Amino acid sequence: xxxxxxxxxxxxxxxxxxxxxxxxxxxxxxxxxxxxxxxxxxxxxxxxxxxxxxxxxxxxxxxxxxxxxxxxxxxxxxxxxxxxxxxxxxxxxxxxxxxxxxxxxxxxxxxxxxxxxxxxxxxxxxxxxxxxxxxxxxxxxxxxxxxxxxxxxxxxxxxxxxxxxxxxxxxxxxxxxxxxxxxxxxxxxxxxxxxxxxxxxxxxxxxxxxxxxxxxxxxxxxxxxxxxxxxxxxxxxxxxxxxxxxxxxxxxxxxxxxxxxxxxxxxxxxxxxxxxxxxxxxxxxxxxxxxxxxxxxxxxxxxxxxxxxxxxxxxxxxxxxxxxxxxxxxxxxxxxxxxxxxxxxxxxxxxxxxxxxxxxx
Amino acid sequence: xxxxxxxxxxxxxxxxxxxxxxxxxxxxxxxxxxxxxxxxxxxxxxxxxxxxxxxxxxxxxxxxxxxxxxxxxxxxxxxxxxxxxxxxxxxxxxxxxxxxxxxxxxxxxxxxxxxxxxxxxxxxxxxxxxxxxxxxxxxxxxxxxxxxxxxxxxxxxxxx
Ligand code: SF4
Ligand code: SF4
Numbered sequence: 001x002x003x004x005x006x007x008x009x010x011x012x013x014x015x016x017x018x019x020x021x022x023x024x025x026x027x028x029x030x031x032x033x034x035x036x037x038x039x040x041x042x043x044x045x046x047x048x049x050x051x052x053x054x055x056x057x058x059x060x061x062x063x064x065x066x067x068x069x070x071x072x073x074x075x076x077x078x079x080x081x082x083x084x085x086x087x088x089x090x091x092x093x094x095x096x097x098x099x100x101x102x103x104x105x106x107x108x109x110x111x112x113x114x115x116x117x118x119x120x121x122x123x124x125x126x127x128x129x130x131x132x133x134x135x136x137x138x139x140x141x142x143x144x145x146x147x148x149x150x151x152x153x154x155x156x157x158x159x160x161x162x163x164x165x166x167x168x169x170x171x172x173x174x175x176x177x178x179x180x181x182x183x184x185x186x187x188x189x190x191x192x193x194x195x196x197x198x199x200x201x202x203x204x205x206x207x208x209x210x211x212x213x214x215x216x217x218x219x220x221x222x223x224x225x226x227x228x229x230x231x232x233x234x235x236x237x238x239x240x241x242x243x244x245x246x247x248x249x250x251x252x253x254x255x256x257x258x259x260x261x262x263x264x265x266x267x268x269x270x271x272x273x274x275x276x277x278x279x280x281x282x283x284x285x286x287x288x289x290x291x292x293x294x295x296x297x298x299x300x301x302x303x304x305x306x307x308x309x310x311x312x313x314x315x316x317x318x319x320x321x322x323x324x325x326x327x328x329x330x331x332x333x334x335x336x337x338x339x340x341x342x343x344x345x346x347x348x349x350x351x352x353x354x355x356x357x358x359x360x361x
Numbered sequence: 362x363x364x365x366x367x368x369x370x371x372x373x374x375x376x377x378x379x380x381x382x383x384x385x386x387x388x389x390x391x392x393x394x395x396x397x398x399x400x401x402x403x404x405x406x407x408x409x410x411x412x413x414x415x416x417x418x419x420x421x422x423x424x425x426x427x428x429x430x431x432x433x434x435x436x437x438x439x440x441x442x443x444x445x446x447x448x449x450x451x452x453x454x455x456x457x458x459x460x461x462x463x464x465x466x467x468x469x470x471x472x473x474x475x476x477x478x479x480x481x482x483x484x485x486x487x488x489x490x491x492x493x494x495x496x497x498x499x500x501x502x503x504x505x506x507x508x509x510x511x512x513x514x515x516x517x518x519x520x521x
Binding site for chain 1: 379382383385386387389390393
């Protein structure tokens with residue numbers, strides 16, 4: 001049966017096949033190349049799916065239809081847009097710092113790709129089983145702000161600079177509560193490795209197992225990561241109405257597309273972190289006591305579980321974007337420093353207490 | 362204590378109001394019937410244009426081919442764009458009084474911004490906005506229209 005073939009077997013088969021033809025050094029090199037290509041392919045496919053989903057969700061929520069003209073129900077719209085951006089000139093403003101200006105999109109995109117490394121998409125389908133996976137992701141993904149600051153500074157445009165600075169203030173402050181909310185789960189599970197975190201949820205997802213602290217941590221995580229993504233209601237860094245487009249005002253063509261891709265990749269990463277830490281990664285949904293139901297759930301392939309949950313969180317983030325109005329910068333900082341941060345610290349204390357008493361399942 | 366209560370109640374009221382908004386947008390998302398967009402060229406037969414849509418200015422004529430315009434030129438003076446040109450001729454009635462009569466009500470559709478100020482200004486309510494659209498023509502001159510129908514005259518109702 002096809003379901004019986006795990007991703008582990010496929011990767012093993014590829015490895016053996018390559019070892020048969022090449023010497024070990026080349027095997028590693030070609031495998032790295034394959035993995036890189038697979039990642040790029042995954043990100044591009046996901047980005048196209050997310051862009052289409054976002055535009056449709058946005059349309060329906062605003063009583064519109066969204067894209068309808070290109071392809072069936074506008075499904076080819078994203079490809080048409082990419083084609084258009086490919087054909088456009090990448091313009092550099094005269095007063096810009098040329099080197100930083102052209103470097104910034106690459107920094108932003110590279111950082112997003114780096115953060116993809118430790119994720120586990122299905123059993124046996126993991127690039128790098130790092131023992132500090134969660135820490136690595138939250139550390140790497142915050143480097144992206146340097147790229148944004150670079151873009152804002154080097155554009156030599158007051159709107160870009162304002163957008164970059166805002167984004168810096170925002171990411172630096174929301175990093176804290178995003179990290180703290182994950183730590184609440186890490187305390188309960190006792191490991192920073194993505195693989196271990198997923199395995200620890202085989203008898204129930206942390207959002208259910210961890211009682212109130214886990215649920216609270218999930219809410220904080222969604223809020224803080226939406227802020228880190230610079231998406232509405234926290235899109236002060238872009239703020240179309242005040243800053244035209246914020247830090248990427250001066251970018252055009254593929255350079256702009258790279259910022260766009262990085263934004264969607266980050267969204268994907270954040271949803272995957274949420275899925276892995278709170279919603280059980282690729283673990284199927286089980287209810288204790290309902291054996292027949294649990295068996296039925298086991299038949300759904302694990303990567304479908306993973307991407308289903310990822311898309312659920314993506315939908316949540318989109319839902320926020322198309323419902324809530326943008327916050328002011330003072331409200332933004334107030335929300336973080338007066339509400340999210342103190343409450344998450346209290347939450348961690350409670351989570352630690354629950355863990356010590358062994359009250360989680 | 363009071364401050365603490367206010368702190369938490371503000372959190373709850375924030376979540377409540379956010380949830381209200383999210384419920385509304387989810388209602389829209391899950392009820393595609395609420396969509397307002399019209400797929401225009403395809404649905405030309407079934408197209409619905411609201412009655413109040415401001416498409417063009419028309420002079421109201423009744424079934425006797427009579428209109429209410431007294432050629433007072435209020436609309437012409439109100440129009441911010443100089444869209445309206447009203448020409449009148451002076452006639453002498455039986456009892457020797459001089460009276461202005463509308464000759465041509467010229468409306469330049471190409472210059473109109475559909476602000477409807479002329480309609481507000483008209484003391485006789487002689488003009489209105491119509492919900493027609495698809496006004497494109499190949500020659501700009503065709504947009505200059507004469508709104509009073511040929512042979513039409515002023516309504517004979519006497520003011521009391
Ligand atoms: S609608 Fe406005 S612009 Fe058009 S004719 Fe009337 S007053 Fe002028
Ligand atoms: S349309 Fe109305 S405002 Fe304009 S000239 Fe006639 S009566 Fe006067």
